[in-house]
Amino acid sequence: MSTSANGASSVRTIDPRAAWQEAFRAAAARDVDFTSLSGSELEELYGPTDADIDYERDLGWPGQFPFTRGIHANMYRGRLWTMRQFAGFGTARESNERYKFLLDHGQTGLSVAFDFPTLMGRDADDEMCLGEVGQVGVSISSLRDMETLMDGIPMDRVSTSMTINGPAPILLAFYIACAEKQGVAPEALRGTVQNDILKEYQAQHAWLVQAEPALRMITDVMGYCAENVPQWNTISISGYHIREAGSTAAEELAFTLANGMEYVRRGIAAGLDVDTFAPRLSFFFDSHLDFFEEIAKFRAARRIWARKMRDEFGAKDPRSWMLRFHTQTAGVSLTAQQPENNIVRTAFEALAAVLGGTQSLHTNSMDETLSLPTEKAVKIALRTQQVIADELEVTHVIDPLAGSYYVESLTSKLEAEAEKSFAEVERRGGVVPAILDGYFQSEIHRSAVRYQRATESGRKKIVGVNTYVEDDDGVPAIDIHRIDPASEREAKVAIAKLRSERDGAAARRELDAIRRACQDGGNLLERFVAAAHAYCTLGEIAQVLREEFGEFQEPKIL
Amino acid sequence: MTDRRIRVLVAKPGLDGHDRGAKTVASVLRDHGMEVIYTGLHKTPAMIAEIAVQEDVDVVGLSILSGAHMELFPRVRKELEQRGMAHVLLVGGGIIPREDIEALEGDGFTKLFGPGTNTDSIAEFIQTEMQQRWAKEGADA
Numbered sequence: 001m002s003t004s005a006n007g008a009s010s011v012r013t014i015d016p017r018a019a020w021q022e023a024f025r026a027a028a029a030r031d032v033d034f035t036s037l038s039g040s041e042l043e044e045l046y047g048p049t050d051a052d053i054d055y056e057r058d059l060g061w062p063g064q065f066p067f068t069r070g071i072h073a074n075m076y077r078g079r080l081w082t083m084r085q086f087a088g089f090g091t092a093r094e095s096n097e098r099y100k101f102l103l104d105h106g107q108t109g110l111s112v113a114f115d116f117p118t119l120m121g122r123d124a125d126d127e128m129c130l131g132e133v134g135q136v137g138v139s140i141s142s143l144r145d146m147e148t149l150m151d152g153i154p155m156d157r158v159s160t161s162m163t164i165n166g167p168a169p170i171l172l173a174f175y176i177a178c179a180e181k182q183g184v185a186p187e188a189l190r191g192t193v194q195n196d197i198l199k200e201y202q203a204q205h206a207w208l209v210q211a212e213p214a215l216r217m218i219t220d221v222m223g224y225c226a227e228n229v230p231q232w233n234t235i236s237i238s239g240y241h242i243r244e245a246g247s248t249a250a251e252e253l254a255f256t257l258a259n260g261m262e263y264v265r266r267g268i269a270a271g272l273d274v275d276t277f278a279p280r281l282s283f284f285f286d287s288h289l290d291f292f293e294e295i296a297k298f299r300a301a302r303r304i305w306a307r308k309m310r311d312e313f314g315a316k317d318p319r320s321w322m323l324r325f326h327t328q329t330a331g332v333s334l335t336a337q338q339p340e341n342n343i344v345r346t347a348f349e350a351l352a353a354v355l356g357g358t359q360s361l362h363t364n365s366m367d368e369t370l371s372l373p374t375e376k377a378v379k380i381a382l383r384t385q386q387v388i389a390d391e392l393e394v395t396h397v398i399d400p401l402a403g404s405y406y407v408e409s410l411t412s413k414l415e416a417e418a419e420k421s422f423a424e425v426e427r428r429g430g431v432v433p434a435i436l437d438g439y440f441q442s443e444i445h446r447s448a449v450r451y452q453r454a455t456e457s458g459r460k461k462i463v464g465v466n467t468y469v470e471d472d473d474g475v476p477a478i479d480i481h482r483i484d485p486a487s488e489r490e491a492k493v494a495i496a497k498l499r500s501e502r503d504g505a506a507a508r509r510e511l512d513a514i515r516r517a518c519q520d521g522g523n524l525l526e527r528f529v530a531a532a533h534a535y536c537t538l539g540e541i542a543q544v545l546r547e548e549f550g551e552f553q554e555p556k557i558l
Numbered sequence: 559m560t561d562r563r564i565r566v567l568v569a570k571p572g573l574d575g576h577d578r579g580a581k582t583v584a585s586v587l588r589d590h591g592m593e594v595i596y597t598g599l600h601k602t603p604a605m606i607a608e609i610a611v612q613e614d615v616d617v618v619g620l621s622i623l624s625g626a627h628m629e630l631f632p633r634v635r636k637e638l639e640q641r642g643m644a645h646v647l648l649v650g651g652g653i654i655p656r657e658d659i660e661a662l663e664g665d666g667f668t669k670l671f672g673p674g675t676n677t678d679s680i681a682e683f684i685q686t687e688m689q690q691r692w693a694k695e696g697a698d699a
Contacts (some may be wrong), residue, residue, distance in 0.1 A: 116573035116624050120600070128602065131629020132573050205575030205599050245578050332578075336673040369673045370655055371625070448578050449585050456676050465674045475672035477656045483625060558584055558596045 003041040020045075023264040033459045037290035038248035039450060040413075051408035058303065058412070062398045066306035068299050068411070069399040071322040072355040075474075076395035081353075082360035083385045084161060084326065088113035088138035089372050090487040091494075092148035095138040099153060101375070108380060110153070110191075111362065114139035114171070114556070119206040121167040121542030124491035130431040133488035137163075141495050141539065143532045146174040147181060156184040158190035161236070161326070161360075166208030168195035170541050173528030176229065180533075187515040192233035192282060195221060198431055202440040202551065204241035209540060210357040211432045213549035217524050218263065219270040233282045235263055236326065241287035242440075245334050248449020250414055254421030255440055257304055259423075264313050274313050278320035287349040287356075294349070295401055296410035298356030298541050301325065304415055312423050327353035328362040331383040334369045336475050337464035343365035345382050354388055355401055357413055371480035372429060440555040445557060495537065502535040511536040511544055518548035563579065565686050566617040569597040569606040571634055574624035579651060582675055590681035592617075603630060607637035610646065617684055618643075620650040627654050627662070635666040647687055649674065 024044060034042055043050065055057060060066055062075035068169045072078060085102055087110075088095045101108055114137040116128040123141040124133045133139045140146055155178070164171045172193045176186050197214040200207045208214065218235065225232045239256035247255065260281065267277045283301065287294050304324035309315040331351035334342045343366050350363050363381040365373030375380070389395060428434040435441075454460040460466045510531035517527045531541055568584040571685060577599060584594045595613050610618050618638065620631055628634060631650055638646060650662070651671040659670045668687065671680055 035699050116575075116626075119575075120573045122573075128573065130633075131626035132624055135625035136574075200575075203576065206573075238570075370651065371653065427695075443583070447580050449582050450588075452677060456678060462674075475654070475656045475659060480655050482655075554598050556598070558583055 017047075032461075033454070036249070036293045037288060037460070038293060038447075039454065040248075040250070046405035046409050047539065048405065051405045051414065053408050059408075061401060065310065065318070065321060067302040067322055069402055071302065071324060071359075075357060075398040076389075077398070080389050080395065081385075083107055083158070083382060083389075084109040084111045084360045085378060085382055086111040086113050086161075086328065087378070088115075089481075090134040090138065090483055091490050092138055092140060092145040093490075094134075094487065095153055096149050096153070097413060098375075098501065102378075102382070103153070103158070105379065105382060109161065109360065110160045112149070112163065114162075114164055115139045116206070117141075118171070118371045118538065119164060119166065121170070121208045121262050122543070123495055123537050123539030124433060124488065125495050125537075126539055131488070133491050135483050136216055137263070139487070139491045140171065141491065142496050142498055142535055142537045143174050143177050143181075144535060145491075145494070146171075146178040146194045149203075150175075150178055150182070154184075155179045155182050156188040160189065161194075162456070163194045165194050165197050165204070166206055166214070167201045167538060167542050168193045168197075169221050169525045170528050170532075170538055172221065172232075173525060173532045174538075176529050177532035181187075186229045187231070189229055190231045192236050193221070194236045194284070196235055196238045196284075198258065198262060198435065199241050199256070201246035201435045202242060202255060202259075203247075203444055205239075205554070207406045207552040209545050209549035210552050211435065213231070213518075213545075214552075215263075215266050215432075216270075219266050219272070220524045220526075222263075222267050223272055224523055225280065226272070226276045232280065232296060234277065234280045236265065236282050236284045238284040240286045240328055242444060243288065243330070245444050246451065248447050249290065249293050250417045251421070251443060251447060253297050253301055253304075253414055254418040256283065256285070257301065257308070257418060258422055258425050258431055260305065261308055261312075264309070265527050268313070274309075274315045275317040275320050278309060278313075278315050279317060282359075283323055283325035285327050285353075285358075286330050287327045287353040287358075289333050289345060289349060291348060291352050292401075292404075292407055293350040293355045293410060296407050296414055298325070298327075298353070298358065299399075299402075299407070300411045300414040300418070302357070303411070304418055306383060318366065320417075324359045326360040326362070327356075327358040329364045330367060330479050333366055334364060334366070335462060335464050336369040338470065339366045339369065339478060340477060341464055342369075343380055343384065343519065346381060347388070350384055351388055351392070351394070354394060357399060362556055367478060367480060370475065370478065371482065374479055374481045396468045400416070436555055438555040441555065441557045498535060498537070507531075507536045507540070510536050511540055514541060514544050518545065560694050562692065564592045564617060564684060565605070565611060565613065565615040566592050566619060567597065567602060567610050567615040568594060568595045568619045568621070568686065569609070569634070570599050570621055571601055571603055571606055571630040572602055572622060572624055572626045574626070577621075578624070578632040580619075580621040583621070583651070585665055585681060586677040587681055587684070590678075590685065591618065592681070592684070595697050603637045610638060610643055611641050615646060616688055617647040617649065619679035620648075620652075622650070622652040622654075625653065628653060628658055631662055631667065632665055634658055647684065647691070649684070651679075651680075
């Protein structure tokens, strides 16, 4: 509407959208890349035509198919997410003290980080492990170490997540045997074993044996737990490591769900009813700095999984359709420069995870680009979650970003991209052939290099690294958490003592029984529990597996 | 002599599986015209030194994010020396605290690169260093 010179009012038809577009184009834009953190193009504005959503079909109600809005009807009004800080270092005795510290400060679940020797199925005194014992996690070589780790912690009341993959069934056996010694029945145990070998081959690289026998051990775990440890999450299908290794958000989502579907196929092929094991599968995602992209990723993950499980795999139990997930904030987003800024980055990433409906959360500590975190840094990270939970009032409304044109459009776009990726994996003959031909590894590497180049050219900004740089921004000299070399010596002494004290003949019998089960197809987890009670060590059991199944050889992509 | 291509071994000692940095640096060095050999994961110091000999490299770059650098980096240096490879330009990177950087730079490592390092600057450092070494070799000869 405008007023003409003679004062008479005249009506002109102006399309407000066209007017806005014209005004938008006429205005100067800052000279930056308007792309997502993953490098995908973004519109300047999203509107009703961008989000092609059928509410009942694509979103639905919380706790209902396809779970886009969350897996629980009441979400955080019922129960907050589990605050689960990943921790572990040095000897079992030292980590046991840290766990008690965290539980005393309001943490509600344990999350065990193992050292590289344990992750690779080697005992602390193995010559391959020089300098590595207790460095990035706790060293566990036998049931006796597990007994020390869980000493004074009620295993029937605490849920425990164990980040272990190649030798996951062996560590789970130590945990089950440890509980039995505490007088806790396996049925009462709650927790998660990561046990996701496919992403190890793709991204994280702590493997033990070749892919096919490794997948057989995973179906052994699914079968054994369905019967004996029914509350245990048998696989935590992990995108975290894929993302940290350099993938985009879309690749993290697609590769992780492709892996998840592969485990389901394997379980079904092993003769298990999908509804007996699928409810115990859980997921683990990264939460990076692109706030909306991350929230959309979590929502898309739930929707894709629900559709696949119900419509492709024929699962009948709604719990099989629900994608439950743990989140960790992005370690790769932390900077060594001006490390206090990492507290801020982590807080935003944690908020994205909460708005995306996570079931549990780990917040990184500000000093983790320099060493394992100090106690003070860990406490700030935990307090960050508590501030979100108790002060931001964001927990009162379920899936608060639903209906945002932008978020819904991103959610649908990520789902469509994932479908393309699934088709590519299928074209290559499935997940295992695609691993062996280096497909995932090459894609992840390409994305990592592209991101590195984007930051180095200044197209992507990192405060303290390529913008707002302060003098002397090399590696800062801050207080760090150093692992005492005495831990390695202590762990070696402990294992020598164990070998001299146990019934050697009984241990040998159990190792022989494992070898036979490798050959005749008996359930290996059952054998590992028996071997744990006979104090066979991790390295001894893993050695039998390496001999029987062959070590995995890394495909060359460079 | 300026046509001579720098041969670099990018190596991952120990059990650490974090190879994002190593592979990214390997790709960037290749983009800068160097011949780059990547060892792959889980290599012992002796294995790395063997490959360095076989490939007759000018530079060995080590990457560790597992905290085992103080144990493994000096071992790689010793294994190289035992095989007559004391002359190689030895560099490294990873999650390495400042005082360890200082210690290693006083122990046969010419330069350690911390988190946030620009990868082009790594390539430039290696190029400059090798040009100087080759110029000196030429002058000595």
